[in-house]
Amino acid sequence: xxxxxxxxxxxxxxxxxxxxxxxxxxxxxxxxxxxxxxxxxxxxxxxxxxxxxxxxxxxxxxxxxxxxxxxxxxxxxxxxxxxxxxxxxxxxxxxxxxxxxxxxxxxxxxxxxx
Amino acid sequence: xxxxxxxxxxxxxxxxxxxxxxxxxxxxxxxxxxxxxxxxxxxxxxxxxxxxxxxxxxxxxxxxxxxxxxxxxxxxxxxxxxxxxxxxxxxxxxxxxxxxxxxxxxxxxxxxxx
Numbered sequence: 001x002x003x004x005x006x007x008x009x010x011x012x013x014x015x016x017x018x019x020x021x022x023x024x025x026x027x028x029x030x031x032x033x034x035x036x037x038x039x040x041x042x043x044x045x046x047x048x049x050x051x052x053x054x055x056x057x058x059x060x061x062x063x064x065x066x067x068x069x070x071x072x073x074x075x076x077x078x079x080x081x082x083x084x085x086x087x088x089x090x091x092x093x094x095x096x097x098x099x100x101x102x103x104x105x106x107x108x109x110x111x112x113x114x
Numbered sequence: 115x116x117x118x119x120x121x122x123x124x125x126x127x128x129x130x131x132x133x134x135x136x137x138x139x140x141x142x143x144x145x146x147x148x149x150x151x152x153x154x155x156x157x158x159x160x161x162x163x164x165x166x167x168x169x170x171x172x173x174x175x176x177x178x179x180x181x182x183x184x185x186x187x188x189x190x191x192x193x194x195x196x197x198x199x200x201x202x203x204x205x206x207x208x209x210x211x212x213x214x215x216x217x218x219x220x221x222x223x224x225x226x227x228x
Contacts, residue, residue, distance in 0.1 A: 045157075091156050100162075101159065101162065102217060104158075105156050
């Protein structure tokens with residue numbers, strides 16, 4: 001069965017530092033995609049970044065990058081130069097390309113300290 | 115395009131009552147997903163649709179839960195004989211259904227079962 005694991009329930013990071021949020025996944029499928037979403041205290045789910053399993057380069061979107069290590073089945077999110085507004089819950093998600101089902105991890109709560 | 119809308123935003127009900135939630139996806143989106151989220155947890159997959167066809171329903175979901183998307187546009191999620199454990203945020207999301215297409219989420223319906 002497919003599964004997403006986020007082992008860091010909470011993290012505290014000093015403003016302007018880089019932060020890495022861990023995500024490991026389990027699937028026997030060869031074709032899949034990985035997403036990261038941000039959920040601030042307001043509750044909306046905000047798309048951050050996407051990585052396809054066949055993409056050879058790590059995805060980047062502004063201050064966000066995805067450190068994709070396929071052999072380790074990990075898809076860590078890296079936020080460079082963190083800002084106070086980055087304080088939120090962060091969810092890793094996976095889409096199985098054979099059926100487009102999307103599952104989420106339990107999330108990591110990130111606190112950025114001034 | 116006004117995004118994904120969900121109605122109602124909040125629902126308070128007594129245990130044993132039936133409730134129905136509505137989701138209107140982005141008009142050209144053929145995929146529609148329902149998730150349940152409790153405080154501090156990740157979205158839990160409930161079910162999803164390709165147009166009007168329901169593709170999968172979570173095995174964790176009891177028979178009290180049913181969802182429809184009769185014309186491939188809006189969807190309804192009904193919970194019969196509600197229990198206190200059903201209290202959660204119910205999120206709807208839609209996508210075009212292409213491989214790297216991100217999910218667009220609604221604001222959710224917060225259900226409280228007394």
